[in-house]
Amino acid sequence: SAVISQKPSRDICQRGTSLTIQCQVDSQVTMMFWYRQQPGQSLTLIATANQGSEATYESGFVIDKFPISRPNLTFSTLTVSNMSPEDSSIYLCSVPGQGARGYTFGSGTRLTVV
């Protein structure tokens, strides 16, 4: 399965600022996914990032708040913009496994907004 490097691993940010999270995969993948894991909550899909096209956002998530870049088949970034304390969460990138198999996840970015 793919190996994913995600950074930063954690950060503490001031409200109103933005943070860009990077995700690097050791193999070429068509799709990359960004998830949010809030304390005590399940993982929620933010968006699907395909190389060469705009990301597809899930209900409740918008491009202005969570812009995504996908410049090539091994790299993606997620920006959390104009942050508020409600954005404090773990953000994870993920790539699909073979066929219907589950996805492989990065180690996550633990974001605290103060």
Added chain:
Amino acid sequence: QKEVEQDPGPLSVPEGAIVSLNCTYSNSAFQYFMWYRQYSRKGPELLMYTYSSGNKEDGRFTAQVDKSSKYISLFIRDSQPSDSATYLCAMKKEYNQGGKLIFGQGTELSVKP
């Protein structure tokens, strides 16, 4: 109602116990079922994968799916302190790679020596 329900625990058991973790779901279209293990400050890692109803065994772990009851289980035999983690069930409808994965809330498990 959430599509996937999972008791968040926490669940605490003594070493060597048999652990049973469960999820229920509401959408009968789910066909592919997974269990992930997530250690503290790590991303989830795929533990077990099953398709449709039935059992699947891998070492000390057994995954069970009952589609008629919309109920899935993960059993851990001879539990070890190293099994202490959060266990998340997940499921999807489609075979293709783009299929959306829906997660349960996760159950926090602690195995005491």
